[in-house]
Amino acid sequence: MIERFINRTSFKDNDDFRNNLKLTVPENFNFAYDVMDRWAELTPDQPALIWARESGEHKILTFAQIKEESDRVVSYFRSLGIDRGDRVMIILKRRYEFWLTVLALHKIGAVAIPATHMLTWRDIVYRNHKADVKAIVCVGDSYVVEQVSKSLPDSPSVKVLVSVGPVVPDGFHNWHEEIGSVRIGQFKIQRTANDDIMLAYFTSGTNGEPKMVAHDFSYPIGHLVTGVFWHNLHQGSIHLTVADTGWAKAAWGKLYGQWFAGATVFVLDQERFSAPRLLQAIEKYRITSFCAPPTVYRFLVHEDLSGYDLSSLEWCTTAGEALNPSVFERFKAATGISLHEGFGQTETTLTLGTMPWVTPKPGSMGLPNPQYDIALLRSDGTPCDDNENGEICIRTASGKPVGLFREYLDDPELTKQVWHDGIYHTGDVAYRDEDGYYWFVGRTDDVIKSSGYRIGPFEVESALMCHPAIVECAITGVPDEFRGMVVKATVVLRPDWKSRAGEDLIKELQEHVKQTTAPYKYPRIIEFVDALPKTISGKIRRVEIRENDSKK
Numbered sequence: 001m002i003e004r005f006i007n008r009t010s011f012k013d014n015d016d017f018r019n020n021l022k023l024t025v026p027e028n029f030n031f032a033y034d035v036m037d038r039w040a041e042l043t044p045d046q047p048a049l050i051w052a053r054e055s056g057e058h059k060i061l062t063f064a065q066i067k068e069e070s071d072r073v074v075s076y077f078r079s080l081g082i083d084r085g086d087r088v089m090i091i092l093k094r095r096y097e098f099w100l101t102v103l104a105l106h107k108i109g110a111v112a113i114p115a116t117h118m119l120t121w122r123d124i125v126y127r128n129h130k131a132d133v134k135a136i137v138c139v140g141d142s143y144v145v146e147q148v149s150k151s152l153p154d155s156p157s158v159k160v161l162v163s164v165g166p167v168v169p170d171g172f173h174n175w176h177e178e179i180g181s182v183r184i185g186q187f188k189i190q191r192t193a194n195d196d197i198m199l200a201y202f203t204s205g206t207n208g209e210p211k212m213v214a215h216d217f218s219y220p221i222g223h224l225v226t227g228v229f230w231h232n233l234h235q236g237s238i239h240l241t242v243a244d245t246g247w248a249k250a251a252w253g254k255l256y257g258q259w260f261a262g263a264t265v266f267v268l269d270q271e272r273f274s275a276p277r278l279l280q281a282i283e284k285y286r287i288t289s290f291c292a293p294p295t296v297y298r299f300l301v302h303e304d305l306s307g308y309d310l311s312s313l314e315w316c317t318t319a320g321e322a323l324n325p326s327v328f329e330r331f332k333a334a335t336g337i338s339l340h341e342g343f344g345q346t347e348t349t350l351t352l353g354t355m356p357w358v359t360p361k362p363g364s365m366g367l368p369n370p371q372y373d374i375a376l377l378r379s380d381g382t383p384c385d386d387n388e389n390g391e392i393c394i395r396t397a398s399g400k401p402v403g404l405f406r407e408y409l410d411d412p413e414l415t416k417q418v419w420h421d422g423i424y425h426t427g428d429v430a431y432r433d434e435d436g437y438y439w440f441v442g443r444t445d446d447v448i449k450s451s452g453y454r455i456g457p458f459e460v461e462s463a464l465m466c467h468p469a470i471v472e473c474a475i476t477g478v479p480d481e482f483r484g485m486v487v488k489a490t491v492v493l494r495p496d497w498k499s500r501a502g503e504d505l506i507k508e509l510q511e512h513v514k515q516t517t518a519p520y521k522y523p524r525i526i527e528f529v530d531a532l533p534k535t536i537s538g539k540i541r542r543v544e545i546r547e548n549d550s551k552k
Contacts, residue, residue, distance in 0.1 A: 001038055002228065002260050005221055009228065013357050017229075018370045023221055023402050028191045031220040032070065032106035035259060040067035043235070043262065050238070050285060051096040053269045054277060059096055066103070068184070073104035076182045080135070080160050080173060084109035084190065087131050087200070089124075091138040091148070091246070093117045094269040097164045097175065098245045101137055102255065106217075109192040113200045116246030117143070121150035127202060128155035130212055131409065135160035137175075140167035194218045200409050201248045201346050213248070213346045214409040220256035222349035222403020225369055227257020230342050230353045231289055232315045237263035238285065242278070242292035248346040249320055253291045263289070275299040279308045286312040293320035294327055297339065301330040310335055317342060319350075321539070322440040322458045324465045328362035341365050343392075343440070345426060348372070349403035351394070352438050363462065364437040365430070372401050376432050377423075389431050389441050389456065397422030429456060446542050448477035450485045455521050457542065463516035464489060464523075467509060469497040474532050474540045478525055478549055489523035490545055492532060501528040 011017040044064035052058040092098040140163035163172040202210040241253025319342040342353035343365040354366035368374040373395040384390035429441040441456030457475035477485035513522040533544040
């Protein structure tokens with residue numbers, strides 16, 4: 001079935017992949033109709049979604065059931081007044097209703113706006129105004145419905161509220177009480193256009209206010225490479241990606257690419273992350289493919305992995321932040337599986353990756369995905385040489401690549417800041433080695449210029465993370481009269497090391513960095529803290545550390 005959208009389903013090596021990959025976008029493509037409903041015809045009884053809660057409750061939905069239930073949600077939403085082009089915020093954690101909601105909105109032609117359940121009411125007000133949200137579909141836990149309710153006096157655009165329970169306050173529609181009486185097919189469904197806006201994600205806001213990234217209806221085809229090749233999926237695969245549905249990583253790993261492959265999406269619905277419970281789920285449900293950010297793998301390698309039956313695992317990938325090589329080596333030593341790293345943004349699909357035919361280099365993001373024309377550019381726009389730091393950019397003079405965002409919604413000026421003169425600027429700095437592999441350095445705003453050197457935060461953080469005292473750390477630059485800037489490390493210590501925080505440990509960590517990486521990169525300032533400032537998605541806010549330092 002996927003042959004409609006791609007010319008090849010296998011490649012012998014990276015040259016073959018680079019020279020011959022071709023994606024096809026049919027006219028009026030709609031993922032819900034053209035992929036999910038088609039699978040419902042071809043393999044109606046195959047599991048599409050396995051949803052499991054920590055309590056032991058679980059639910060299996062076949063492709064046929066996904067079609068039937070998403071059609072029912074279409075009729076339900078239309079009865080509530082949700083129509084084509086309406087903007088609908090979805091705050092559903094990992095509830096299975098999330099997948100039915102997204103597919104139903106695709107069929108209607110409405111704009112799905114997933115959001116994290118950790119938002120405060122002020123965050124929700126900001127998003128309601130920014131996106132002109134008409135409806136909110138949310139999980140009915142006390143915190144979420146309280147924050148949504150508190151946002152309403154300052155959110156005049158919001159007209160429809162739906163709770164999937166268990167808490168359903170006054171003014172909210174009760175999904176499970178009302179949807180059973182809806183007749184499927186009661187409302188006529190119209191086809192969408194490829195350039196209609198389908199999906200909008202707010203970024204995590206590591207460098208300022210969150211941006212609203214809008215994708216059109218061709219976007220899912222860009223994830224065909226993500227699921228079929230990078231995740232190495234096929235019919236019969238059971239894939240688990242660790243990601244909250246409020247972030248774009250869910251679209252990467254729990255939705256489009258996986259179902260293009262005809263694989264089964266597995267969802268572990270847990271309130272708080274627990275490495276042992278995650279490993280138990282992999283063992284119990286015989287997960288074959290697994291993807292998680294490096295932070296999760298850092299927790300996993302501290303477990304006794306020999307105590308779990310992980311023999312079902314065939315393939316493991318990681319993205320979301322740079323991978324420390326030490327984590328790669330420890331995971332491989334414990335499981336025999338190499339981690340295949342990838343890179344991309346909310347604004348893109350997978351842009352760099354370690355595909356099945358590529359030998360991983362621990363810590364490298366891999367090679368360019370040929371669906372994008374990727375260039376590593378200096379600040380003056382000229383191409384970088386090998387082993388020279390530059391910004392990862394995407395050339396678009398010949399047209400928008402499949403998978404690249406359409407715009408920052410309703411904000412042409414912000415869009416123009418990063419996408420102009422036929423080039424999209426990712427804002428991420430990397431270098432390319434002599435074999436063509438890309439290595440992450442940091443955000444353009446995070447790169448430290450000290451005594452004529454350009455120092456990327458990640459390489460210093462990776463060196464520090466190899467020391468047994470460190471739980472996590474963040475590298476930033478501090479203005480210096482003589483050097484321009486000096487490197488500062490903000491460090492969280494392991495509990496058994498906290499009593500040793502002081503000058504002796506600072507000198508030990510500095511010497512450790514000098515021995516692990518180039519000596520000029522060592523942190524001249526080290527500050528011990530209990531926790532690092534982070535976004536609600538868990539990413540470190542170096543900008544906040546710099547702001548706090550400037551006030552001292």
